[in-house]
Amino acid sequence: MRPVLLRLGFVLGLPAVLVALWWAASDGSTNVYWPPLRTILKTFPDVWTADRLRSDVLPSVARLAAGYATAAAAGVALGTVIGSYRRVRAVCEPVLEFLRAVPPPVLVPVIMLFAGIGDTMKIVVIASGCVWPVLLNTVEGVRAVDPVMAETARSYGIAGPARLRHLVLRSASPQIFAGLRQALSIGIILMVISEMFAASNGLGFTIVQFQRGFAIPDMWTGILVLGLLGFVLSALFQVVERRVLAWYHGLRAANRRSP
Amino acid sequence: MLDVRGLQKVYEGSGRRVEAVRDLTFTVEAGELVCLVGPSGCGKTTLLKCIGGLLTPTAGEVLLAGKRVTGPPPGMAFVFQEYGRSLFPWMRVAQNVELPLKQKSLSKERRRELVADALGSVGLADAAGAYPWQLSGGMQQRVAIARALAYEPDVLLMDEPFAAVDAQTRADLEDLVRGLWRERGITVLFVTHDIDEAVYLGERVVVLSASPTVVQETLKVDLPIERDQLTTRVAPRFAELRTHVYAQIQAAKRGVPRQPDAPEELRTDTPPPH
Secondary structure, three states: OHHHHHHHHHHHHHHHHHHHHHHHHHOOOOOOOOOOHHHHHHHHHHHOOHHHHHHHHHHHHHHHHHHHHHHHHHHHHHHHHHHHOHHHHHHHHHHHHHHHHOOHHHHHHHHHHHHOOOHHHHHHHHHHHHHHHHHHHHHHHHHOOOHHHHHHHHHOOOOHHHHHHHHHHHHHHHHHHHHHHHHHHHHHHHHHHHHHHOOOOOHHHHHHHHHHOOOHHHHHHHHHHHHHHHHHHHHHHHHHHHHHOHHHHHHHHHHHHOO | OEEEEEEEEEEEEOOEEEEEEEEEEEEEOOOOEEEEEOOOOOOHHHHHHHHOOOOOOOEEEEEEOOEEOOOOOOOEEEEOOOHHHHOOOOOOHHHHHHHHHHOOOOOHHHHHHHHHHHHHHOOOHHHOOOOHHHOOHHHHHHHHHHHHHHOOOOEEEEEOOOOOOOHHHHHHHHHHHHHHHHHHOOEEEEEEOOHHHHHHHOOEEEEEOOOOEEEEEEEEOOOOOOOOOOOHHHOHHHHHHHHHHHHHHHHHHHOOOOOOOOOHHHHOOOOOOO
């Protein structure tokens, strides 16, 4: 019981202090652009009704999920191919370094040209930004398969799909997850940006609408919703990661005890 | 069972040509336990990988039950020195042992039977659900041995399997290997750099020369089949044999050409060369 309370205290301590500071600092604010936190929180339930959640948050999350899943699948698949063959890597690496260096938001106008302004465009934007960290981390993970394990697999006739499933992907999974984690925050950013360009619903669209309509407290509530969404997604990600990589954390802890 | 004929392995790369193994010929009969011992860096691992089909020899050939080895054959199982990197840390012990069997199209019940049997015979029936990294080094190597046993190989290849465990665990594992060999009648080719281990374990010891490797000598170990860490290691015959192997290895390091097999002077007590 006590350790649980203590951990909860550690988790909530700093956020509570920051919220209190914000509350105190903004309390007497008359600046239109910096409304008191009190006002923002009072506006919150009026703005984020169940209706709005359905019409704006849900489409955003759905587009994020579609783009992210596409990027994850493509990144892992391509990364495995590139990481497995030295020749393919030699051909692809310079191109990958270049493409990775292009900031994903600048792709929005380009992608709009051929993918239109619908959901497809937003999903393509999200996927094209998220794919790089997944891809590059997968390449590194696949390359780093332990030679002794690879030899073990060979000597026991573990080849083809079984090798991929039981050796290569599992061995690369810590790196793949590191890539997926980076991709998640990029995905959220691109979700918002893509909706700011051309959209009729979604979180990014709503926030820009409020800003243009000088509904400043409403705009701030939108930013809070985005923050909360990011927090929930990252917590979910952690739960999945802990499950899938339980062996990895255990192995590392065991190695720390007896190096 | 296992025929190695004129085996040569040359590594070539970046203008350097290294002849690791020059010309090796020896046989391992079915049901035999043969130890390969040689000075450090004499290409023991290279040799074993050629035999196991993990490396392609430059010349010569390896025959398993009369068939030429071109890739890892299903009739061989490997136990590596680096147990920590040979078991898959994302799989539990039983899954590690079972994985190679899944490639053999055996029924689920048969696989389960083999896994339980193999883990039982290395004394790890209780550890089936543990992850390898939760076990000690010696136990991990037992898992690797169980994996090899469950595979039901014609020949078990062991590459310095106990070089990385402590001395007491090592003694236990040596007795385990001898016990399994006697119980199951498997054919074992055991590579080591430890002379005592080679003499204690083997029915026959093949002494290798320094690299480029040839067979320095083949020696029959005429110790009783019943061996034990306490009495065998202090038996006069054990001392004679180990002294002889030691002298051979020293000679091999100096590059003295091979001596005839089954030396006569062993009958008399020769003091160790120092």
